[in-house]
Amino acid sequence: MSKDASLKFHMNLGMLIRSAHNSMTERFVQNVFNSGLDISMDQWMVLGPIWQLESPSQKDLGEICLRDKPTITRIIDSLEDKSLVVRVSDQIDHRIKRVVLTKAGKQLFYDVLPIMEKTREEVRGEISEQEIEIFKNVLSKIIKNLNS
Amino acid sequence: MSKDASLKFHMNLGMLIRSAHNSMTERFVQNVFNSGLDISMDQWMVLGPIWQLESPSQKDLGEICLRDKPTITRIIDSLEDKSLVVRVSDQIDHRIKRVVLTKAGKQLFYDVLPIMEKTREEVRGEISEQEIEIFKNVLSKIIKNLNS
DNA sequence: TTTTTTTGGTTGCATTTGCAACTAAAAAAT
DNA sequence: ATTTTTTAGTTGCAAATGCAACCAAAAAAA
Numbered sequence: 001m002s003k004d005a006s007l008k009f010h011m012n013l014g015m016l017i018r019s020a021h022n023s024m025t026e027r028f029v030q031n032v033f034n035s036g037l038d039i040s041m042d043q044w045m046v047l048g049p050i051w052q053l054e055s056p057s058q059k060d061l062g063e064i065c066l067r068d069k070p071t072i073t074r075i076i077d078s079l080e081d082k083s084l085v086v087r088v089s090d091q092i093d094h095r096i097k098r099v100v101l102t103k104a105g106k107q108l109f110y111d112v113l114p115i116m117e118k119t120r121e122e123v124r125g126e127i128s129e130q131e132i133e134i135f136k137n138v139l140s141k142i143i144k145n146l147n148s
Numbered sequence: 149m150s151k152d153a154s155l156k157f158h159m160n161l162g163m164l165i166r167s168a169h170n171s172m173t174e175r176f177v178q179n180v181f182n183s184g185l186d187i188s189m190d191q192w193m194v195l196g197p198i199w200q201l202e203s204p205s206q207k208d209l210g211e212i213c214l215r216d217k218p219t220i221t222r223i224i225d226s227l228e229d230k231s232l233v234v235r236v237s238d239q240i241d242h243r244i245k246r247v248v249l250t251k252a253g254k255q256l257f258y259d260v261l262p263i264m265e266k267t268r269e270e271v272r273g274e275i276s277e278q279e280i281e282i283f284k285n286v287l288s289k290i291i292k293n294l295n296s
Numbered sequence: 297t298t299t300t301t302t303t304g305g306t307t308g309c310a311t312t313t314g315c316a317a318c319t320a321a322a323a324a325a326t
Numbered sequence: 327a328t329t330t331t332t333t334a335g336t337t338g339c340a341a342a343t344g345c346a347a348c349c350a351a352a353a354a355a356a
Contacts, residue, residue: 323331
């Protein structure tokens, strides 16, 4: 077995993925900070879907954001602390809590949107649309491969 | 601005990346466990390069694994606790500590290798070689875009 | 109708991380 | 030759994460 053969792929892939992910969030946070705003990547990741879906349950958010229940609970807690969202019990199913943006939450969302856009540009650089498509596709496939 | 336009890319990308990464490590850990072995993904990620590079410094490992110094320190600590590696001060530069596999470390490496290989297969599934290449390429580009 | 199971969400705890401060040694500057 | 700066690695602490146990409401089974 040659020293650099079988190792390469898997290890590098894992390391690359983590590193890319870290760099992306780091850059986003930095851009947000530079704009004088205050929201973490995790919070933003949840804020978007809340805006998009109007008043999703926490379960919905978990599924969309691919995060577990406690994590969602805590992120929503933090957003609520900042008065960006409120929790509203569902009228018919009292287990469900729907998350709704406050006025401040909507405002922040609109303020952060261009920063997200800018970060997106920086992340993508010269990478072609087609490559990005394949990239996302492979990610989805990997996730599917491992959850079935 | 349409409700699902500008959001999609960045958010999904971040979420997809994290999720894929999580699933991968989770599967690896599970496969390792099922084989009755005992090593975490992080430890494995470092063990490989140590084997490959013979006696890298911790700095080397950090650069290759794309992790910061404290993280490497702690992973090496944990490997040393398990007697899989030892730290050896560099003869000429006393700041540098070189990390060397013990006999047990080498053995574990060889034992885990096929599990890593199996995990790799599971992760890849039906994804073509070409797609994987582009995938890795995009990851590298993203990292480069954000560190320059 | 009562009991059991499932579902949505929360809490607590142990582990991991991320950062900044710190030590010790080497290199560079004075 | 002494001081300053840089480099390699460690430590400590605050925040984030993952997991399992938990509660309360709804659905299914008895």
